[in-house]
């Protein structure tokens with residue numbers, strides 16, 4: 001049976017799992033799988049940024065695969081997982097909020113994403129919308145409600161860069177090109193909730209493939225207040241994200 005080139009998985013390895021949870025960080029794969037209640041297969045594969053585990057929750061097999069940071073590496077994972085028969089993709093990540101009302105520790109469930117990246121244009125022109133699947137947004141909202149975690153739904157800005165594209169000045173040169181100067185407050189005025197680096201590509205690719213996707217992110221910093229996340233918040237967010245994602249995945253058809 002054919003093994004996918006980058007993720008080093010075959011259809012047999014994933015045992016018919018139709019849903020994949022996609023953290024960026026390989027270090028979060030086991031943390032997510034651990035929150036499921038059924039049997040687990042750790043270290044299904046680990047190549048480059050792609051680490052995978054298989055778990056079960058409420059009798060549903062759920063694959064967890066890290067994608068690395070950013071849209072190009074996520075696109076490779078989605079391409080190869082789709083070829084193995086995965087139909088539902090849930091990005092599970094961390095994020096910087098830009099609306100003052102959003103607190104560190106809150107969950108953001110993205111309904112649509114701004115395409116401030118280049119990868120998705122290899123799949124569909126910019127006029128094509130980057131929207132999450134209704135079924136996955138609904139499952140994530142239901143899971144966050146069940147867990148009683150504070151959550152927000154709305155538009156996310158997906159940026160190809162962590163520093164200039166998200167208008168960060170605490171960078172090597174401290175310079176942000178004219179195009180992005182003032183962009184954070186502009187996105188805030190337009191009602192966008194947060195910045196992250198993968199969702200718009202995920203939504204466009206799965207839409208053009210006829211598959212489903214969604215994103216849940218945990219807020220580790222509010223950019224209106226600080227640039228530096230607190231380690232305790234990151235731990236709390238990781239735990240909450242894992243619970244919401246596993247619960248939502250187990251509810252998908």
Ligand code: URA
Nearest residue numbers: 094095096195196197
């Ligand atoms: N990830 C991002 O892309 N931006 C943040 O501010 C935090 C996490």
